[in-house]
Amino acid sequence: MVLSNLVNQLEESVTLAASARAKTLKAQGRDILMLTLGEPDFKTPENIAAAATAAIASGKTSFYTQAGGLPELKAAVSSYFESFYGYGLAQNEVVVTVGAKFALYAFFASVLNQDDEVIIPTPYWVSYADQVKMVGGRPVFSVGTQETDFKVTVAQLNALKTDKTRVLLLNSPSNPTGMIYTAAELTEIGNWAVAHDVLILADDIYGRLVYNGNDFTPISTLSEAIKAQTIIINGISKTYAMTGWRIGFAVGDPEIIGAMSKIASQTTSNPSAVAQYAAIEALTGDQSTVETMRLAFEKRLNTILPLINEVPGFEAIKPQGAFYLFPKVAKAMEMKGFSDITAFCDDILEETGVAVVTGAGFGAPENLRLSYATDIETLLAAVKRLKAYMEK
Secondary structure: OOOOHHHHHOOOOHHHHHHHHHHHHHHOOOOOEEOOOOOOOOOOOHHHHHHHHHHHHOOOOOOOOOOOOOHHHHHHHHHHHHHHOOOOOOHHHEEEEOHHHHHHHHHHHHHOOOOOEEEEEEOOOOHHHHHHHHOOOEEEEEEOOHHHOOOOOHHHHHHHOOOOEEEEEEEOOOOOOOOOOOHHHHHHHHHHHHHOOOEEEEEOOOOOOEOOOOOOOOHHHOOHHHHHOEEEEEEOOOOOOOHHHOOEEEEOOHHHHHHHHHHHHHHOOOOOHHHHHHHHHHHHOOOHHHHHHHHHHHHHHHHHHHHHOOOOOOEOOOOOEOOEEOOEOHHHHHHHOOOOHHHHHHHHHHHHOEEOEEHHHHOOOOEEEEEOOOOHHHHHHHHHHHHHHHHO
16 A cells, blocks of 8 residues: 555654553563653542533533634633733634644644744654644754753854744743743744744643743743744643643634634544533632642652763753653763664663653654653662663
């Protein structure tokens, strides 16, 4: 069978592939420690689960909702933005999607024509580049290094901009690095985008998961001009331990949001009705569980980071948010005789049972990613195995 050129040029998600391989080994009876997915190990909070149960009990499951989301959920998103961004939203400025990942795809499909360019700072979340390619666009990478805290500058953006540049993608706090752009850095970048009429796609999915006194500044709050240029992607998966519920949302310019809703209407139809009612409670109900989980992630980060840096050949800087470590392991690879990061991660899995993610899919061939969105016992055991592997 002949597959499409589109499919043939796509890469499989390295995070999902690593998770699948680890789960296969675990099913075979291997003792596997999973540090692959950004999947909080907490249960969805009770009040949210109760809202979903109530929706089922009252029969709110046997109908299609609006393709762009329930009006009540759009109102909840507006309320959420009033609380955490300082401004509300009209109904036509919000689209609810089947996960934040689909919001990203719908955005790219709405604004990109063939060969339009999207500037993506590296390291980047694994699906950004392939989604751009899926709609005929071209990803252009602006390289952030560990020595510069994985951030890019306006000077770098100027060097990459062409007459085909349509979008600048910003993910802060970042997956995979956990680094956060300051308000001053974002202001400079935002003003650059406005001056050059470049859309800003702000992936804010980790904005509530910030640690050790660091602050998250949404770029859309810095000026009206920057806000008008920005589409924000967010969702409930990470903040509320709801990865399986698949509810994301995008907010911004009504014309772009309307286009995204149109794409949803011809692809996913609508997000799950029950999940939408659960999301209303997540966004408007008791927020205390968010702080409980945030503090747990912060404690894990502060515990595990110094231990990772004791592993021979591992060099990690301290993340400010999200729930990943992204150590540079070039020295470790050399010590173990590897020149390819993916092969190195595969060997770690086979030899130690610790499942991590290759940095290759993030545009960082000297790094690997491990998630600390799991219990501290698993994390401590994993670091112990990694250290023994490197000392062997």
